Amino acid sequence: MALIYIEVRTLIIFTIFLQGLLLTGSQISTYKFISLEDNSLAINCTSFDDSSCSLCQPGYFSNQEIKDCHCCSSNSSSSSDQNGKCIKNKCKACEKGTHQPEPGKITCLDCVPGTATDVSGSVNCSDCLPGHYANKTGQEKCLACDPGTFSNTTTASSCTNCPKGHEQPASGETACKPCDVGHHASLEKSKHCEKCEAGSFTNTTGTVKCTPCDLGFNQSSPGKTSCEPCGLGHYSIIKGGKTCEQCYPGFYANTTASKTCMPCFYGSFSNESATINCTLCSVGSHQDELGMSACHECQVGSFCNRTGCKSCLPCAAGSESKNLGATNCTQCIEGHYKSSTSTKLCSVCQPGWYQQKTGQKSCIKCPSGSYCPCPTCPPVKCPSNANCPAGSVQPSYCKSTWYINQSGGCVPTAQFYIVVSVCSIVVALIIAVLITKYYRRRRRWRSRLHEPLIKPGQNPVYAGL
Template identity: 45%
Template sequence: MNIMELCILITISILLQGFCLTTSSSSVAEHLGLIDFPEDNNINCTTFDNSSCSLCLPGHFSNQEVKDCYCCGTLSNSKQKGCCEKQCEVCEAGTYQPNIGQTKCLNCSEGTATKQGSETCKECAPGFYANKTASKTCLPCFYGYYSEEYATINCTSCSSGYYQNELGKTECKPCRIGSYCNVSGCQSCSGCGPGYEANEIHATNCTKCSKGYHKSSTSTNLCAVCHQGWYQDKTGQTSCIQCPQGYFCPCPFCVPEPCPSNANCPAGSVQPSYCKSTWYSNEEEGCVPTAQFYIIVCTCSVAMAIIIAVAITVYLRKRRRSGQHEPLLGRSGQNPVYAGL
């Protein structure tokens, strides 16, 4: 065999790559006639016979070198040499091959993935992504991220005011009332600090407590209104102030108002307290009895005592008078003596 024939054989062998070789064969040297067969020392392998070879199925490939992948024709000794021993190989995960008889597999594009031996790549479902070629699987979107479309290459971070604390989600959750998120990609929302609150959903920041309200610690609670008798006339405060004595506070955000001169306003008063009788006067400690009250009380007490004394005297006199008309008794042991008939 001359060099020209050898080149032709090599060229034809390259064209036959991608065939699944199903029968046993001799070595390369036997095919090329470089060694002698026992039956015939002058064998020339000049033709190819691929009748027993089949094309690789989709999802498979054969990328063998010339020495491993070609078939010889009928040799001079009438001994049929078949195809080489190697078979088609399965495409690895992350690669695919839709056609038959191919010498290599193709990489899945970004946003898709596949398992081994596949004819096509599958698009990543919403909530999953593949940000590189030849991906074996689609990955779930991480915390703080989401994807609402197929074939996602990179997940989208949650906007400020929203969060996501689960993997592989198609949307983000809004921050609840009392919490906020002021950056993108939040995995959770935070509570507002003392004197601040988030009074709407998907809040991106906290606002100061209004007048008449307060909040003492960091939490997801809203600011609380001041109790009756307490007030707060500033914003963003952590506590309320008790209305002082001598003043009254008609509302939680009202500045204390002076108590009227004829009224009483103890500490924590919502409104003035007026004494309902002229016998009492309004003092700092409340309604206090006047001197007139004590005079009247004393007079009434003396009068009552005199009346009681007179009543007792009259009663005793009557008792004495009724005792003088009792029947006369005789001496001891004798029958009474009656006067008259």
């Protein structure tokens, strides 16, 4: 009986439903053609049967653009169900980048920065993993951090730039790597560390700026952990040197890591580049300046008898050097002398002087009564009929008959004095006669001045017209 009752009841309900459907069919058809985007037209939910309305599940929302969902929400009597009911299978899944953790909602929520979802109908957004980020709302996927950046936390909305001295060549990483030795990164967000330039180095990791090579050091290759000291005969006078320079001729460097080359000292020289040690001047030469590439020969009159002479020495008195580059002095030969230490050569004894020994400071004057015909000749006795005063080169003979040779030289004879006396008397007499005549004429001229111009008895004579 119960079964029959249920079937009769179901038949009655179905009959009523068909009658209502026939009565309102035209209205339902009208609803199907109403444009939901036209706000001037309202959806008529009067005849809507909301017995099949149900809540949208989490991850879905009630699509209010559909009449059934709209009418379900409008006919809902419970405040808790407002805007949440929809006919079964009419709820719409939340799009990628959005989510809805609660049931019965008419909208989905955008994923906040730091989260994302690439699945439709998501209840929750997934947190971005370390090495990834989402910097906008509603992102479908978290983005990998770019090279040069990193993220070591979840839900990151941005990545952090690699600090100076670090690098990150890959994307989606959680940390940056410090630069290896020999490399550096002077800027943030470096994808790759750069090699230290030639002339610089670093022997630590995480270097921001490489250290330039110190004075006396160099580095010709990039990416090195140390600098090389300059070798012997080389130097570097600047910081950050890529190469060492050769010492110039006249300079040397006998140690490594030289900051500068030293000049060759007095008495030494260097005639090549990259010299380790200077060479002493040989005997017979000298150098009185620093940093020279050659030595000078000793000049005539000087000598050097050892190596490394700063200057040549003048020959002592009684000695001389006649050639360039002399290593010693020779004594003055016979007939020559030199009075003092100097660069002068020995001098020949002056006429009337002689010297029979070598290495002498002076000559000997030929004595009186003798003569010296040459600088090396000993004194020769003067002939009896000649005169030889001191310093004579040869005997002196009197050439006039009025002179005779005596010890003092040629002296006048007695006849010479007689002739001179007679001549003197004659000259005196002549002078006396001349003076007498002069005075006589003078008296006559004066007497004539006092005579009258016209003698008595004479007529005057006129000249002219």
